[in-house]
Amino acid sequence: MGTTDLKPNDPAIDPATGEYRVIAPGQTFRSITEKIAGIVLTPTTPLGWLALFGVAGAGATMLLVAVTWLFLKGTGIWAVTQPVAWGFAIINFVWWIGIGHAGTLISAILLLFKQGWRNSINRFAEAMTIFAVVCAGMFPLIHTGRPWLAYWMLPVPLTMNVWPQFRSPLMWDVFAVSTYATISVVFWYIGMVPDFGTMRDRSQNKVAQYLYGLASLGWRGSVRHWMRYETASLLLAGLATPLVLSVHTVISFDFAVAILPGWHTTIFPPYFVAGAIYSGFAMVLTLAIPLRKFYHLEALVTERHIDNMGKVLLATGFIVAYGYGMEIFMSWYSASHWEAFMMWNRMFGPMGWSYLVLVTCNLAIPLTTLWSRKLRTSISYMFFISILVNTGMWFERFVIIVTSLYRDFLPSSWGTYRATKWDYMTYVGTLGLFTALFLLFVRFLPMIPMSEIRMMLPGAKITAKTTAEAGD
Amino acid sequence: MAQIFDRSSNALARASLVLTGLIVIALGVTLDQLQRSPWVTRQGQRPDQPVPFSHKHHVQGLGLQCQYCHVTVEKSSYAGIPPTKTCINCHAQIWTNAQLLEPVRSSWATGESLAWTKVHDLPDFVYFSHEIHVNKGLGCASCHGRVDQMPLMYAENTLQMEWCLNCHRNPAKNLRPTGEIYNMAWEKPAEDRPVWCAAGDGKTGVPTAQSVSCTTKDPSGAGAEVASLELPLGGAHGQAGDVAAAALPVAPVYKRFTSQDELGHFLLDHYKIRTPQELTSCEVCHR
């Protein structure tokens, strides 16, 4: 990709590579530190923040209402029925978990691949992961008929002497998701410890000093500590990588292990993981673009990041496309009537519209346009695409779950699925919860890892080198 | 810039970390104990009853048979709570104006039932059948304890699923000759307390109760009369009582047992007790 379509004397362009810089020129250790810490340490909360938090809070409250009613009445307030016994709850579960994955991918896999540009976005990507997992983890619990008995899924010694049944993918979920949540939180926290140190030292307010001080565990930047810290981070990254792959693989098992046409397929694990990353990066964009604008972080989250994420979208998008293609191909190649009918029904059955939405949002628009760097670096377009992909990926889960279930083996028991207002309230509610948590995060925690940004500044080079070449 | 934290805070911080861990563990242990505690299971508790009925007095003192009151224990899943009439049978003559028995008399007069409080109270989704247990050589005392020594009734055991399974997984350790079902004082065989048992002629279709004949007296050379010792006391529980040896076509060959394990497995075979796998299957208790 040449520099032809770029303005030659744009300071944001690195003349050596013709790429956008990962960090705009002219930044120093102190400037970025003050920039990032400042966002948190300023005593005045921006009005925009307050307004948005109000909206998000309302959403979260709606979730609370919906779930309370659910516990009192039973899952029957949702649209779930025979034969479609899983609905929005599981769709949202898979969707949220998927979104989470991009965070881990950025913080772990890109770290292993030494992709310096991930540094400026990995912190809030991880935060996104954790909040997404919070939203996701809620669903398997509340979608059960008797949530108050969920502890039966844990291997604890009860007077019944009955134990969990480990052949069930749902049991695998329990362990996969809980592990994923724990490791993500730990990874996230450990990553923040040095920055907490900085916050402790930068804040003027006693309470803040005390709290950040506690959180920093008394970090003082000894190089010995730094070395162990680096090792631990690498190990965690090394562990999180197979973990993140396993988590969505396990979730795909919920379907792949079942015998239902449209579920029972070996392609699900890779195709789910790719899909997860696809939707995850879309969500990162959805968050990053407003953030950089609102907090004027253009210097740290540059077009370069947007561009790279666009490329990731393109790549994962094609893997997903391959998945869809393979499903169609196999439904013919397998010569299995079940598969053939499932595919016909999915595309042309009464719920064919959902498949159309999915193809439009996930394939048709993104995979054709993301080739153009101009569009990839057009902030507004990328925002639009990110929304589009999020929608598309939600519908992918809808298609997989609903359109496989509502017409399965026995034609006599075919049915249909019509979401109720409680379904929508619960879904929108989680969006609110997610946003609220995220807003709290950007207000009270450093949303960009300062220590890692410092490493990329020209000043960090020991050997005297003049160009502000950093990162890649 | 000065210190934020005091010198002591290092020790405090580390201590609190350890403490948190300990608290979590302690909590787990507590819950685990709580679910088995009498507070939850009511084990050993004596609820208030309309009449402070003493099994000790009636069984040990007066020697009433269990079945005199619990009539359907061999015929039905439900052992049976005696109707007021059963009390009146005797108390029309004795203790006719004891204050304690006022509720019984008023029940008899008004026709209003006595409202006892359940002592052995299984959850409603558990289907327990007395008849099969009694007919397969499980004594009353095995589950209900020494009722004959209980002035006021209480639950000897937790009646929790793990307790049921404990026996269903290894019935042999609680089996006894059906003739001894109602024998509260029955103790497991031992060197100084041997039991002699003889299998029936082994033809199929013989009711469990008659498939084995047992005695606690040495039957050697005295089959018939020993057997007569084994005759059920009164016809009240003929089914569970062992058949007289004389009734068997050939004089039975008695085998001497000095341990519950041997006896248990002998009875396991001849009473045709189902396998642990079958006995621990869900539908045995839940429908």
Next chain:
Amino acid sequence: MSNHENGPMSEKSKKQSTPMTLVQVREQLKGVKGKRYWKSVDELADTAEFQAAVEREFPHAAQEWVDPVSRRGFMKLMGASLALAGLAGCTKQPDEPIYAYVKQPEDLILGKPMYFATAHPFVTGAVPLLVKSDQFRPIKIDGNPEHPYNQGSSDPFTQGTLLDLYDPDRSQHVTYRGENREWAEFAQELRLKVAGTKDGTGIYFLSSTITSPTLARQWKAVQAAYPKATLVQYDPAIAGTSVANGTSVQYSLADADVIVSLDADFLSGASYPGFHKLVGDYAARRKDPEKLNRLYAIESTPTTTGLKAEHRLGLRASEIPAFAAELAKAVGANGAEGTGYNWTDEQKKFLAALAKDLKAHAGKSAVIPGLYQDPSVEVLALAINTALGNVSKTVLVPHEPAIPLPSDQIADFKALVADMNAGKVDWLVILNANPIYSAPADLEFAAAFDKAKMVAHLGSHLDETGQISHWHIPAAHYLESWSDARAYDGTVSIVQPLIDPLYGGRTAHHVFQTLLNEPMVSPYDAVRETWKSTIKGDFETGWRKALHQGWVDGTAFDKAAKASVDAGFKGAVPAPSPKDALEIIFRPDPNVYDGRWSNVGWLQELPKPVTSLSWDNAALVSGATLTKLNLEEDDIVELSVNGRSPRRVKAPVIVVPGHPDNSVTVHLGYGREFAGRVGSGAGFNAYLIRTTDAPFYATGSIKKLDGKWGLAVTKSHFQDHRPKLFGGQGNGNNSLEADEAIGERGIIRYATLDEFKANPGFANEGETHPKTDRDNTLFPNWEYKDNAWGMSIDMNSCTGCNACIVSCYAENNIAVVGKQQVRIGRNMQWLRIDTYFEGDLSAPRAHFQPMACQHCENAPCEQVCPVGATVHTPEGLNMMAYNRCVGTRYCSNNCPYKVRRFNFLLYSDYETESLKLLRNPDVSVRSRGVMEKCSYCVQRISAAKIEADKDNRAIQDGEIVTACQQACPASAITFGNINDKQSRVAKLQADGRSYQVLADLNTRPRTKYVAAVLNLNDELAEAPVEHLPAKG
């Protein structure tokens, strides 16, 4: 399971005969451990509550009762949730009381049921019963296995009457102008009034058809005393039929090789006389392909009878008499001549082939006329049978009518209304009838009603008539009172009560008796009196025998009935209505009959045969007619019948495959206003357009109105518009479901007789007919050593009558969920009957497949349950431990047969007291958030095992009978131990025709289906069909 095991019946019957007071009933209930009784911590027997409940009027609105979403309030939900949490076993149980008896009945063994023989007195013939009673509560109704007539089988109506008994909306007080009174006051007033008239002038009785010989005897006595007193019988469903006229003829199909139905729906339910016997005989001939009979059906509305038939011809109702005449002519029946009606070639062909086949089977055939046809059809049928020499072979003409007082009900009723309008009616006593609701519209009965000076109404409910009558007397249910009745074959059964009247109800016996010399004679004594002469030998012995075995010896019609009947056809055959005229056909509803069972939730929720419609009736039309009137399904239309002052009614429209064009079928019995919380407001009232001159079919018109009705149809039905590429049939005429089920999926497998002879193993051959290969497994097969329970269902016998489903309701405490829940697919029936319409939907062949849990050995549901709530037992049952279930519903998703049912809401009624009496104490009542499904009646298996284990013996074949098997009139269901090679089920499963549904999934179902074999007439053989196994 027979009544013998409880020792001599006589004592029980004696005890039953001495009336129990409510106090005593409660007494007995109190002796019971809460668990034995109903299953919830807050639901132990409590006198105060029970008393209150019995006294209480139930103020809930209908929808509220059946739709839990709107039923329970916030706090109740809280409570419920907590109670459920309690069941988790991690919280304390509350103290539970035990109420001991004061005096315990000697022969009562708490926890062991007793069985009593009685009979369900139904207008088309009594159904002999053996009723299971738990602590003197009837909890399960089944046919009397030893009775020659129904041999243990029953039907949906009979099964439903159990819930009718415990219906909380039954009226509970004698009222006069709305005020509570005593029965004695009424009896007194009536007796004085009648006595005052000397000869009974102005005294009228309007009764539903009298089926009890004793009641008839009592009436004759009344008439003797008061010659001017008038009795009018009127039963909307049978007025004007051969049943009411007492001219009905009996058929014994055991020896019939060819059966022709002239609009006779004798396979789908008890609304046709002799249903149980006819189905039994028909089905018996379907078991062995060597002995197959052949059924032709000419019918005006699609019924299971027609859809089961080898050859079916759909004609409009008015064409059928003409067709019958043509047929009579063709077989040379005496006095029959053609009508010159211009038949289509297809119809001509059918007629010719049929006539030929009939003649070829003279003496071994039977032509059965429709109950709801023009009288000429009945006569013609008899003429044909006579001509074929079937009479006294397959056709019996009894000397005496099956009902004691045959009459022309319509004429009588007209006369009554005339007298009322003329003001001649001083007292009108209505006995178990609801004329305000069901009277023919043209009589304006309501208007006439006001002219009657005094109206008394004896009825089980405060229904439309009861609401406006001066006097209302609660009627006793047949399980609460003594009576007698005759079965189809004439055998008399004594109707003995199982429980004392819950609400102090009275019977027609009481009413008539009050007018006689000894007014205090009880129905019990009256019934004994009636049979004094009949019972030979010592009366007491004979009486006890009758009660014990369930019938009175020597009362059956003698088989050697009139051999030579004068069956020449005289008179004319009504000409068919013009081809373009729209006919409206009236039929009693297959579920609620004439409306008497509107408040029986089981029957309301039960999907109707053929239409799978639940909770409503509808205007049934053919697809072509729908298009012609450019309507869509579920549209609201206005139906009106031609004639003086045409009347209108709003109805939803629905398509039925195979319905004749230009013809609409409407079912009676819906649109009740005062049925109760369940039935009120369901469907529309077809009586409003039904007139005396055209009671069964009339011409009329249909008009589209705005809006949709919102019908609850439990089965999806799409047309197959798929192009060949996707395996479709191309044309959109076929049913998508059927194309799939019969085609590639091999769910329905059948062959014609020729194909079967050529290839007996057809059911398990070919690509689309896979079978399980036991060695095809990755891991070792699980061995089932001792017992291995299995089921076999004969697709050739099943007529889709639904009896099994209602029986399952009663046995397994299945909840009624309400229309709204059914609409979104949440009905809870453990057993359903899948109906597939094969071929062109304008003239389809249907396949009825009872579908319940298949108890797969490799159960997909079990593998995915995270808590092991559903596991396999060592005997191969797929067991569901409700109290372990957390409700992930994963099992339901993974069940290829979709037979699992989930309590999405709190469906089970834990509150209504009278329903608690109904529950089967051996089955947990499932609460909210729990999965449930068919258990092969595990409670019966366990009971049998305990009995067998006590005697150290194996369980014998036939010792365990599942509820569905017990009810099935076609004995299509067989259950037993497949490890015992001698058992009937093992033999059936070994049969070459037995196949497993979805065998290619290797789920290894324990339920196998015996593929149907059709005995087609080659001359009418259809175009080659797709069911031929694809060789490969």
Next chain:
Amino acid sequence: MPPREGTYGLLAEFDTPGDLVRAARQARLDGWRRLDCYTPYPVEEAAEAIGFHRNKVPLVTLVGGLMGLVAMFLLEMWISVLAYPLNIGGRPTYSWPAFIVPAFEWTILFAGLSAAFGMLALNGLPTLYHPLFNAPNFRDGATTDKFFLCLEALDPKFDLVETRAYLTSFQPVSVVEVEY
């Protein structure tokens, strides 16, 4: 133990990592052993300069991971084969392929936790109070943009005056004495 009194060490402040590394390397060459560098971000060269190469975190992680793996797999086996063996859809009680997934997850879980907490433990964190925080310029710089070299009093070569002179020879921004 009673709080230590006196001097903890001398703290030299530098502006660039380069200066720090140079100074540290020199100090080590001159035989200093009790010394440490403090930087706002990881500076490997500085660690090497003061002779810090390998650490035990990987070992801890490995052990933790293995523990998780074994623990879960044994638990699954015990539950399905011994504790309450049930016929689940005809599957063998020992369905090892199904057991792999949870065992794998616990491997990751235990390894991850060991890595994180192992690291903290080895670093002796939390240490909320540390003498260095007494240095006036430390907290403002060490976590932002300054680079520190600390020669500790425990080192036998340490002498308040000489060491200060010695540090000054590296032209640091400043040299301050750090009290306990």
